[in-house]
Structures are given as structure tokens and as C-alpha cells.
């Protein structure tokens with residue numbers, strides 16, 4: 114199992130939308146996927162039609178240890194599972210920060226589960242901060258995918274997350290973690306700004322930036338309120354086409 118952090122400290126850039134819908138599209142293609150909801154907002158939990166608080170999150174395990182496999186819930190979609198979140202995860206930030214080993218706690222906790230190979234990929238939906246949960250996710254991950262909104266401030270935030278990635282590598286906590294991809298989200302084909310930002314990112318990160326661009330699509334915003342993935346809610350919309358294309362590109366890159 115490969116562990117992938119979907120992270121950007123900036124809020125509202127499409128981390129959850131990408132975790133859930135890239136996950137759903139990979140599952141549709143037959144890959145076994147687990148979405149780990151690491152954000153106390155519990156957005157990917159509700160997007161996958163679970164109620165935060167009904168099932169245990171990874172919180173207790175992060176504090177006291179345990180077997181991660183007992184937290185895995187089968188979603189209504191074949192091949193797609195979820196480790197849900199609960200608001201209590203917010204307490205993790207504080208409690209874990211007190212522990213000397215906080216950076217590698219998630220990594221150590223996930224290790225046996227990773228070796229059990231019960232899925233092909235785990236996608237970790239990270240919270241929008243540079244806090245303990247997000248940095249632990251980078252310390253636990255094989256790869257980092259950064260969703261980046263096609264706007265000027267998106268570009269400014271990119272250097273920050275790239276810097277944190279470098280720090281985690283150099284800290285010794287996880288020297289192997291690779292910046293696997295940057296996914297441009299919420300692109301608006303009518304504006305020059307989207308095109309300019311995409312060009313800039315491609316210029317700085319030519320290898321890393323995904324060719325697939327996720328357009329702004331109203332259906333992508335609506336689907337979570339029905340607890341549905343985009344390919345279930347609106348299978349023929351531009352959002353579905355984009356996330357299916359992203360899944361194809363992801364699989365080519367991981368072949």
C-alpha cells in the first residue's frame with residue numbers, strides 16, 4: 114500500500130474534493146482505496162455519507178496505539194473505504210504536540226497496516242494548517258500531492274508547502290517522501306489569471322505538475338451535500354471527466 118498525503122496548508126483549495134473524487138475514480142478503475150480523513154472538519158467523512166462522531170476516528174489510536182484496520186469502514190462504493198474523522202481529532206493537535214515523538218507517531222501507527230497491504234493506495238485528506246496532524250501526515254507519507262487553486266495566492270502558498278516538504282525530508286522523520294504531484298484545481302477557462310497561474314506552476318515544476326486540470330464545476334460543490342462522489346452524483350459532468358482523467362494520469366505515473 115502506498116500512502117499519499119493530499120495536503121496544502123491553504124484552506125479551500127480542493128484537498129477534500131480531490132481525496133474523495135480521485136479516490137472514487139481510482140476505485141472505479143479497480144484499485145483498492147482507503148481515504149483517511151485527517152481533518153477535524155470531517156469533510157471527507159460526510160462527503161462519503163458518514164456522520165462524524167458515529168464511528169471512531171484515528172484519534173484514540175494516535176494517542177494510545179492500536180490496530181488501524183479496525184477503524185476502516187466500507188463505503189457504499191466498491192473498492193472505496195474510509196477511516197472517518199470526528200471533531201475529537203482537533204484535540205490530537207494539542208495532545209500529540211506534548212509528546213516527543215509526535216512527528217512520527219502516525220507513521221509508526223500506520224506501518225503495520227501498510228505492510229498488511231489491505232489496499233493499493235491510502236489518500237490522507239489533510240487539514241488546512243501547518244500543525245501536528247498535517248506535518249505527521251507528511252512524515253507518514255510515501256508521496257505528497259498538492260492541490261493548488263488557480264489563483265495568485267495559490268502560487269504564494271505553494272512555496273510554503275514545498276518548504277515544509279523539504280523540512281520533513283531533512284528532519285530525518287521521512288527522508289523518502291516525494292512531491293509526487295501538483296494538481297491545479299478550480300480552473301476557470303474564461304479568465305487569463307487561471308492560465309497564467311497554470312503556466313507559472315508548470316514552469317517551476319514541469320515534471321511534477323499534472324497535465325490534467327480540474328475545472329471549476331458547480332456539481333463538484335453539490336455532490337458532497339448528497340454524500341456522493343462526483344461520478345455517482347453527476348457522471349457526465351466536466352468534474353467527473355476531470356477526476357477520471359486525473360485517476361488515469363495518476364495510474365500512468367504509478368505504473
Ligand SMILES: Nc1ncnc2c1ncn2[C@@H]1O[C@H](COP(=O)(O)OP(=O)(O)OP(=O)(O)O)[C@@H](O)[C@H]1O
Pocket residue numbers: 123124125126127128129130131152154156239240241298299300327328329330331333334335337
Ligand atoms: N473544481 C471545483 N469546482 C467548484 N467547486 C469546487 C471545486 N473543488 C472544490 N470545490 C468546492 O470548494 C470548496 C473547497 O473545496 P474543498 O473542501 O475540497 O477544499 P479543501 O482544501 O479540502 O478545504 P479545507 O482547507 O477547508 O479542508 C468546497 O465547497 C468544494 O465543494
Ligand SMILES: [Mg+2]
Pocket residue numbers: 128129130152156238239
Ligand atoms: Mg478539506
